[in-house]
Amino acid sequence: MYEKSKVVELCQKIEKEGLVKGTWGNVSIKDNEKVYITPSGYPYDKMKEEDIMVIDLQGNVLEGFRTPSSEYKLHLAIYKKRDDVNTVIHTHPTYASIVSLVKEYIPPLIEDGVMICGERINVARYGEPGSWDLANKAVEALGKNNAVILKNHGLVTVGENEVEALTTSIVAEKTAHIYVEALKIGEISELSEEDAKKLRYKYLTSYRQKR
Numbered sequence: 353m354y355e356k357s358k359v360v361e362l363c364q365k366i367e368k369e370g371l372v373k374g375t376w377g378n379v380s381i382k383d384n385e386k387v388y389i390t391p392s393g394y395p396y397d398k399m400k401e402e403d404i405m406v407i408d409l410q411g412n413v414l415e416g417f418r419t420p421s422s423e424y425k426l427h428l429a430i431y432k433k434r435d436d437v438n439t440v441i442h443t444h445p446t447y448a449s450i451v452s453l454v455k456e457y458i459p460p461l462i463e464d465g466v467m468i469c470g471e472r473i474n475v476a477r478y479g480e481p482g483s484w485d486l487a488n489k490a491v492e493a494l495g496k497n498n499a500v501i502l503k504n505h506g507l508v509t510v511g512e513n514e515v516e517a518l519t520t521s522i523v524a525e526k527t528a529h530i531y532v533e534a535l536k537i538g539e540i541s542e543l544s545e546e547d548a549k550k551l552r553y554k555y556l557t558s559y560r561q562k563r
Protein backbone atom coordinates (compact mmCIF):
# COMPACT_ATOMS: atom_id res chain seq x y z
CA MET A 353 0.00 0.00 0.00
CA TYR A 354 2.95 2.30 0.62
CA GLU A 355 3.70 2.56 -3.13
CA LYS A 356 0.05 3.35 -3.90
CA SER A 357 0.06 6.32 -1.52
CA LYS A 358 3.30 7.56 -3.09
CA VAL A 359 1.72 7.41 -6.58
CA VAL A 360 -1.32 9.36 -5.31
CA GLU A 361 0.99 11.95 -3.76
CA LEU A 362 2.91 12.30 -7.05
CA CYS A 363 -0.37 12.86 -8.92
CA GLN A 364 -1.24 15.72 -6.57
CA LYS A 365 2.21 17.23 -6.98
CA ILE A 366 2.36 17.12 -10.81
CA GLU A 367 -1.03 18.80 -10.93
CA LYS A 368 -0.02 21.45 -8.38
CA GLU A 369 3.17 22.15 -10.35
CA GLY A 370 1.10 22.72 -13.51
CA LEU A 371 2.83 19.86 -15.37
CA VAL A 372 -0.50 18.37 -16.50
CA LYS A 373 -3.93 19.64 -17.47
CA GLY A 374 -7.02 17.46 -17.27
CA THR A 375 -6.34 13.73 -16.98
CA TRP A 376 -3.39 13.56 -19.38
CA GLY A 377 -0.07 12.28 -18.07
CA ASN A 378 0.69 9.25 -15.94
CA VAL A 379 2.88 8.14 -13.06
CA SER A 380 4.31 4.83 -11.91
CA ILE A 381 6.51 3.42 -9.16
CA LYS A 382 8.26 0.04 -9.44
CA ASP A 383 8.84 -2.18 -6.43
CA ASN A 384 10.62 -5.43 -7.29
CA GLU A 385 8.50 -7.07 -10.04
CA LYS A 386 5.41 -4.92 -9.41
CA VAL A 387 4.57 -1.63 -11.09
CA TYR A 388 2.10 0.70 -9.34
CA ILE A 389 0.58 2.87 -12.07
CA THR A 390 -2.16 5.48 -12.43
CA PRO A 391 -5.44 4.38 -14.03
CA SER A 392 -6.40 5.57 -17.50
CA GLY A 393 -8.35 8.84 -17.80
CA TYR A 394 -9.09 9.38 -14.11
CA PRO A 395 -8.94 12.89 -12.54
CA TYR A 396 -5.86 13.52 -10.39
CA ASP A 397 -7.77 15.41 -7.71
CA LYS A 398 -10.05 12.42 -7.14
CA MET A 399 -7.28 9.82 -7.19
CA LYS A 400 -7.17 7.57 -4.13
CA GLU A 401 -4.98 4.59 -3.24
CA GLU A 402 -7.65 2.10 -4.34
CA ASP A 403 -7.65 3.64 -7.85
CA ILE A 404 -3.97 2.79 -8.43
CA MET A 405 -3.44 -0.27 -10.61
CA VAL A 406 -0.75 -2.89 -9.98
CA ILE A 407 0.72 -4.60 -13.05
CA ASP A 408 3.69 -6.92 -13.65
CA LEU A 409 6.56 -6.19 -16.05
CA GLN A 410 4.65 -7.92 -18.87
CA GLY A 411 1.65 -5.61 -18.39
CA ASN A 412 -0.69 -8.14 -16.74
CA VAL A 413 -3.03 -6.63 -14.16
CA LEU A 414 -2.31 -8.01 -10.69
CA GLU A 415 -4.52 -5.70 -8.66
CA GLY A 416 -7.09 -2.94 -9.12
CA PHE A 417 -10.50 -2.47 -10.69
CA ARG A 418 -9.69 0.25 -13.24
CA THR A 419 -7.75 0.15 -16.55
CA PRO A 420 -3.99 0.84 -16.32
CA SER A 421 -2.74 4.04 -17.97
CA SER A 422 -2.78 3.86 -21.78
CA GLU A 423 0.98 4.63 -21.67
CA TYR A 424 1.85 1.58 -19.52
CA LYS A 425 4.12 0.29 -22.34
CA LEU A 426 6.26 3.44 -22.03
CA HIS A 427 6.69 2.80 -18.30
CA LEU A 428 7.47 -0.93 -18.75
CA ALA A 429 9.96 -0.30 -21.57
CA ILE A 430 11.89 2.13 -19.34
CA TYR A 431 11.93 -0.23 -16.34
CA LYS A 432 13.15 -3.08 -18.55
CA LYS A 433 16.01 -1.00 -19.95
CA ARG A 434 17.05 0.92 -16.81
CA ASP A 435 17.46 -1.04 -13.61
CA ASP A 436 18.47 2.15 -11.78
CA VAL A 437 14.95 3.56 -12.31
CA ASN A 438 12.09 3.02 -9.86
CA THR A 439 9.80 5.94 -10.79
CA VAL A 440 8.56 7.18 -14.18
CA ILE A 441 6.57 10.40 -14.61
CA HIS A 442 4.97 11.36 -17.92
CA THR A 443 3.48 14.86 -18.16
CA HIS A 444 2.42 17.38 -20.81
CA PRO A 445 4.07 20.64 -19.69
CA THR A 446 3.93 23.70 -21.95
CA TYR A 447 7.59 24.56 -22.58
CA ALA A 448 8.91 21.03 -23.07
CA SER A 449 6.05 20.58 -25.56
CA ILE A 450 7.04 23.78 -27.39
CA VAL A 451 10.65 22.57 -27.67
CA SER A 452 9.37 19.26 -29.10
CA LEU A 453 7.91 21.16 -32.05
CA VAL A 454 11.02 23.01 -33.15
CA LYS A 455 14.20 21.35 -31.81
CA GLU A 456 15.81 17.91 -31.66
CA TYR A 457 17.26 18.44 -28.19
CA ILE A 458 17.91 21.01 -25.46
CA PRO A 459 21.68 21.61 -25.26
CA PRO A 460 23.50 21.86 -21.90
CA LEU A 461 22.47 25.25 -20.52
CA ILE A 462 22.07 25.61 -16.76
CA GLU A 463 23.68 23.83 -13.80
CA ASP A 464 20.63 22.15 -12.24
CA GLY A 465 19.20 20.98 -15.54
CA VAL A 466 22.44 19.37 -16.68
CA MET A 467 23.00 17.75 -13.29
CA ILE A 468 19.62 16.11 -12.83
CA CYS A 469 18.29 15.71 -16.40
CA GLY A 470 21.52 14.84 -18.19
CA GLU A 471 24.01 16.57 -20.46
CA ARG A 472 21.25 17.32 -22.91
CA ILE A 473 17.53 16.58 -23.13
CA ASN A 474 16.77 14.72 -26.34
CA VAL A 475 13.50 14.90 -28.24
CA ALA A 476 12.42 11.36 -29.18
CA ARG A 477 11.11 10.70 -32.68
CA TYR A 478 7.32 10.76 -32.90
CA GLY A 479 5.40 7.65 -31.94
CA GLU A 480 1.68 7.06 -31.66
CA PRO A 481 0.58 7.58 -28.03
CA GLY A 482 0.15 4.29 -26.15
CA SER A 483 2.23 2.26 -28.64
CA TRP A 484 5.38 0.14 -28.23
CA ASP A 485 6.77 2.31 -31.03
CA LEU A 486 6.50 5.41 -28.83
CA ALA A 487 7.89 3.46 -25.85
CA ASN A 488 10.94 2.22 -27.79
CA LYS A 489 11.70 5.60 -29.34
CA ALA A 490 11.46 7.23 -25.89
CA VAL A 491 13.84 4.66 -24.35
CA GLU A 492 16.31 5.15 -27.20
CA ALA A 493 16.32 8.95 -26.85
CA LEU A 494 16.41 8.79 -23.04
CA GLY A 495 19.66 6.76 -23.02
CA LYS A 496 21.33 7.20 -19.63
CA ASN A 497 19.66 10.55 -18.99
CA ASN A 498 16.80 11.23 -16.57
CA ALA A 499 14.60 13.26 -18.93
CA VAL A 500 13.39 12.92 -22.51
CA ILE A 501 10.92 15.00 -24.51
CA LEU A 502 8.33 13.24 -26.69
CA LYS A 503 7.86 14.89 -30.08
CA ASN A 504 4.52 16.71 -30.45
CA HIS A 505 3.52 15.25 -27.10
CA GLY A 506 5.22 15.99 -23.76
CA LEU A 507 7.86 15.04 -21.22
CA VAL A 508 9.06 11.86 -19.51
CA THR A 509 11.32 11.87 -16.48
CA VAL A 510 12.73 9.01 -14.44
CA GLY A 511 14.39 8.64 -11.08
CA GLU A 512 15.76 6.10 -8.67
CA ASN A 513 12.96 7.26 -6.40
CA GLU A 514 9.86 9.46 -6.58
CA VAL A 515 11.65 12.54 -5.23
CA GLU A 516 14.28 12.44 -7.96
CA ALA A 517 11.75 11.80 -10.76
CA LEU A 518 9.51 14.68 -9.61
CA THR A 519 12.41 17.13 -9.19
CA THR A 520 13.61 16.12 -12.67
CA SER A 521 10.17 16.92 -14.15
CA ILE A 522 10.16 20.37 -12.54
CA VAL A 523 13.77 21.15 -13.51
CA ALA A 524 13.34 19.81 -17.07
CA GLU A 525 10.32 22.04 -17.63
CA LYS A 526 12.20 25.01 -16.12
CA THR A 527 15.12 24.28 -18.49
CA ALA A 528 12.75 24.14 -21.47
CA HIS A 529 11.20 27.46 -20.37
CA ILE A 530 14.63 29.10 -20.10
CA TYR A 531 15.60 27.72 -23.53
CA VAL A 532 12.43 28.98 -25.24
CA GLU A 533 12.83 32.46 -23.71
CA ALA A 534 16.58 32.66 -24.42
CA LEU A 535 16.05 31.72 -28.08
CA LYS A 536 13.90 34.85 -28.43
CA ILE A 537 16.51 37.34 -27.27
CA GLY A 538 19.82 36.25 -28.69
CA GLU A 539 22.47 33.69 -29.38
CA ILE A 540 22.66 31.00 -26.73
CA SER A 541 25.88 30.40 -24.87
CA GLU A 542 25.87 26.67 -24.18
CA LEU A 543 27.97 24.92 -21.56
CA SER A 544 30.93 23.10 -23.12
CA GLU A 545 30.67 19.32 -23.45
CA GLU A 546 33.43 18.97 -20.88
CA ASP A 547 31.77 21.24 -18.30
CA ALA A 548 28.42 19.52 -18.83
CA LYS A 549 30.01 16.09 -18.31
CA LYS A 550 31.63 17.30 -15.08
CA LEU A 551 28.31 18.59 -13.70
CA ARG A 552 26.45 15.39 -14.51
CA TYR A 553 29.25 13.27 -13.02
CA LYS A 554 29.23 15.37 -9.85
CA TYR A 555 25.49 14.86 -9.49
CA LEU A 556 25.59 11.10 -10.09
CA THR A 557 28.48 10.53 -7.75
CA SER A 558 27.72 12.87 -4.86
CA TYR A 559 24.52 14.96 -5.11
CA ARG A 560 21.96 12.29 -5.88
CA GLN A 561 19.22 12.08 -3.27
CA LYS A 562 18.87 8.77 -1.53
CA ARG A 563 15.73 7.15 -0.20
Ligand SMILES: [Zn+2]
Binds near residue numbers: 376423444481505506
Ligand atom coordinates in the same frame (compact mmCIF):
# COMPACT_ATOMS: atom_id res chain seq x y z
ZN1 LIG B 1 0.96 11.71 -22.98
